[in-house]
Amino acid sequence: MNTDAVKLLQGRYCNSLTEYSRFVTREVTIGDVPMGGSNPIRIQSMTTTDTMDTIGTVEQSIRMINAGCEYVRITAPSIKEAQNLAEIKKQLRQRGYTAPLVADIHFTPNAAEVAARIVEKVRVNPGNYADKKKFDQIDYTDLEYQAELERIYQKFSPLVKICKEYGTAMRIGTNHGSLSDRIMSRYGDTPQGMVESAMEFMRMCETLNYYNLVISMKSSNPQVMVQAYRLLVETMVAEGMNYPLHLGVTEAGDGEDGRIKSAVGIGTLLEDGLGDTVRVSLTEEPEAEAPVAIALVERYTSRSEKLKVENQKLNNVVEEAQSSINPQHNPYEYKKRDTYEANAFIGGHMVPRVVIDLSKSNLKDPAMLNDAGYMYSPLLDKYNMAEQSVDFVYLANQLPSFTFPANLKQLYNYSTWQKLANKVNCHPVFSLKEYIDADDRSSALNLVRIKPADIDSEDFGLLPLNNTLVFVLETDALNGMSDQRSFFFKMEDLELNVPVIIKRDYLFESESLEVGKSESENLVTYNSQLTTNLQLFSATDLGALLVDGFGDGIWIDAPQLPANIITSTAFGILQATRSRISKTEYISCPSCGRTLFDLMETTQMIRSRTSHLKGLKIGIMGCIVNGPGEMADADYGYVGSGPGKVTLYRGKEAVKKNISSVNALDELIGIITEDGNWIEIE
Numbered sequence: 001m002n003t004d005a006v007k008l009l010q011g012r013y014c015n016s017l018t019e020y021s022r023f024v025t026r027e028v029t030i031g032d033v034p035m036g037g038s039n040p041i042r043i044q045s046m047t048t049t050d051t052m053d054t055i056g057t058v059e060q061s062i063r064m065i066n067a068g069c070e071y072v073r074i075t076a077p078s079i080k081e082a083q084n085l086a087e088i089k090k091q092l093r094q095r096g097y098t099a100p101l102v103a104d105i106h107f108t109p110n111a112a113e114v115a116a117r118i119v120e121k122v123r124v125n126p127g128n129y130a131d132k133k134k135f136d137q138i139d140y141t142d143l144e145y146q147a148e149l150e151r152i153y154q155k156f157s158p159l160v161k162i163c164k165e166y167g168t169a170m171r172i173g174t175n176h177g178s179l180s181d182r183i184m185s186r187y188g189d190t191p192q193g194m195v196e197s198a199m200e201f202m203r204m205c206e207t208l209n210y211y212n213l214v215i216s217m218k219s220s221n222p223q224v225m226v227q228a229y230r231l232l233v234e235t236m237v238a239e240g241m242n243y244p245l246h247l248g249v250t251e252a253g254d255g256e257d258g259r260i261k262s263a264v265g266i267g268t269l270l271e272d273g274l275g276d277t278v279r280v281s282l283t284e285e286p287e288a289e290a291p292v293a294i295a296l297v298e299r300y301t302s303r304s305e306k307l308k309v310e311n312q313k314l315n316n317v318v319e320e321a322q323s324s325i326n327p328q329h330n331p332y333e334y335k336k337r338d339t340y341e342a343n344a345f346i347g348g349h350m351v352p353r354v355v356i357d358l359s360k361s362n363l364k365d366p367a368m369l370n371d372a373g374y375m376y377s378p379l380l381d382k383y384n385m386a387e388q389s390v391d392f393v394y395l396a397n398q399l400p401s402f403t404f405p406a407n408l409k410q411l412y413n414y415s416t417w418q419k420l421a422n423k424v425n426c427h428p429v430f431s432l433k434e435y436i437d438a439d440d441r442s443s444a445l446n447l448v449r450i451k452p453a454d455i456d457s458e459d460f461g462l463l464p465l466n467n468t469l470v471f472v473l474e475t476d477a478l479n480g481m482s483d484q485r486s487f488f489f490k491m492e493d494l495e496l497n498v499p500v501i502i503k504r505d506y507l508f509e510s511e512s513l514e515v516g517k518s519e520s521e522n523l524v525t526y527n528s529q530l531t532t533n534l535q536l537f538s539a540t541d542l543g544a545l546l547v548d549g550f551g552d553g554i555w556i557d558a559p560q561l562p563a564n565i566i567t568s569t570a571f572g573i574l575q576a577t578r579s580r581i582s583k584t585e586y587i588s589c590p591s592c593g594r595t596l597f598d599l600m601e602t603t604q605m606i607r608s609r610t611s612h613l614k615g616l617k618i619g620i621m622g623c624i625v626n627g628p629g630e631m632a633d634a635d636y637g638y639v640g641s642g643p644g645k646v647t648l649y650r651g652k653e654a655v656k657k658n659i660s661s662v663n664a665l666d667e668l669i670g671i672i673t674e675d676g677n678w679i680e681i682e
């Protein structure tokens with residue numbers, strides 16, 4: 001797409017870049033649970049059982065529905081599984097479960113045509129429905145390309161006609177990892193290629209007057225995924241379409257990584273007002289996914305109404321300020337905002353810095369810095385830095401009684417900083433007014449706390465600007481991310497290149513006791529819920545800005561949670577947005593009925609031996625469906641290729657095919673070692 005076209009389209013993929021507003025899509029019928037329009041954002045997930053295991057699939061579906069899934073997706077790799085969907089559906093209905101079922105199809109149009117007569121929705125992957133993927137680069141002429149589309153139409157139109165006849169919905173689900181050779185040859189491995197891959201199928205559906213469509217643009221890289229969905233909406237609007245969006249990050253992994261990665265991708269788009277259904281893909285039991293999706297979505301339930309009340313309280317100041325914004329920002333490409341380097345430490349080309357508040361910790365105990373990634377050895381009276389060591393600790397007005405590691409900067413409130421005898425590595429934090437009035441600022445680094453609306457204030461114009469200044473951008477608004485984003489737009493308009501640390505505070509509601517559980521069980525559940533909410537909310541709020549290239553540092557404040565959780569959440573967000581790499585990345589699929597090994601066990605096994613390989617990306621796929629494509633984003637891949645068999649990849653190249661799973665991990669380590677990427681654990 002040329003630059004002029006991008007400029008024309010900017011900001012048109014959503015209703016507003018600076019205030020939450022849900023993008024209204026067309027309502028689609030899926031059994032008796034419609035999607036899109038003014039319907040709630042639906043929750044869904046996918047079974048991991050063998051589809052021929054009827055009872056296992058029924059039982060798992062019930063657990064998923066009870067956990068909050070409104071649709072249940074089941075894989076149908078061939079006709080026999082597609083046929084068995086009838087039995088699964090019958091048993092579910094007999095047991096009183098009416099959630100619509102979705103058949104997941106890759107490669108097999110004949111299975112799709114059977115399934116479309118049975119279930120309420122089919123998912124097809126345009127990358128492999130009638131196309132192939134052998135990583136061939138083919139130069140098509142326009143005529144040849146058109147002939148290929150005609151061939152696909154012949155293969156695809158029977159399914160569309162069946163869906164029309166049976167009232168079955170369809171998801172056209174593009175996957176970054178499985179774009180066809182045809183699309184890759186013309187558009188490359190790009191968000192535009194992903195969009196075009198789906199648009200071709202959508203246009204064919206419209207030619208056949210079939211409109212019961214849902215669209216998705218998944219990738220394991222949240223940045224690519226966000227750009228693809230935005231570009232999809234833009235393209236749909238330009239062609240007069242507004243189909244509902246199914247949001248998801250593929251192969252997000254498990255635990256903290258999986259939750260943070262999912263929230264960066266899905267949460268960013270929800271903030272944009274996009275999304276009609278959410279599936280969080282975790283390498284965990286499928287019933288663990290729905291609560292995560294629900295927590296992500298619930299933040300937007302009635303947000304528009306709540307915002308109206310908030311804006312009225314502020315006498316519409318927010319609304320007026322926001323309507324004047326005309327961003328020069330390209331939401332389809334990552335570009336870090338230009339800032340200067342302050343004190344050769346923050347801003348410019350530096351990785352985003354991490355700040356945590358340790359002012360309430362025991363400042364008499366050097367071991368308290370373990371939570372910040374500085375491991376104290378009492379024997380040697382020395383610190384060892386972990387991979388995730390924070391850059392600044394905020395101590396407010398508290399003074400530690402021990403010496404800090406040399407590379408850890410301390411932040412103090414201005415009045416306390418003034419009184420410090422030794423100011424080496426210690427920097428002041430000012431209010432806006434304090435900074436303007438101060439007569440003894442630091443010659444190295446001055447942090448100024450600021451709220452988004454301050455940029456329109458008279459005081460802002462009085463700010464003495466020099467390369468020691470760094471903003472700490474805070475907000476307590478419901479619309480906090482958009483509020484902070486509008487601040488960045490205004491900074492761009494004013495051509496101000498001051499580095500900005502994005503700060504968000506989280507205070508969660510107090511514990512509600514669950515009947516039938518002991519006090520300690522309730523506490524465990526509560527703490528784990530707090531941790532999950534912190535991961536999801538902060539990854540959404542901060543991740544949404546980082547994927548747009550905003551932010552030179554992040555600061556998460558959550559007084560109810562231990563500092564080590566905050567530290568690891570902050571580094572997890574930076575890793576998921578690929579703005580600062582501090583650990584190995586596992587691109588592991590959630591598993592499904594096609595899976596050829598135990599995903600959870602295998603991921604844990606691979607992690608246990610490779611988690612020290614900082615920066616390496618390892619793909620772990622239960623089957624080849626998304627395999628080679630996703631391998632292009634991973635450095636190495638471990639992919640199920642048959643019962644007890646694994647194929648190992650270096651990038652997208654299969655280097656060891658169908659080897660026994662018994663020694664596949666050793667073989668993988670051998671390849672990593674051959675490449676000079678192996679490091680022995682000290």
Ligand code: SF4
Binds near residue numbers: 594595596
């Ligand atoms: S990659 Fe994983 S989730 Fe995807 S189809 Fe294969 S086994 Fe299923």
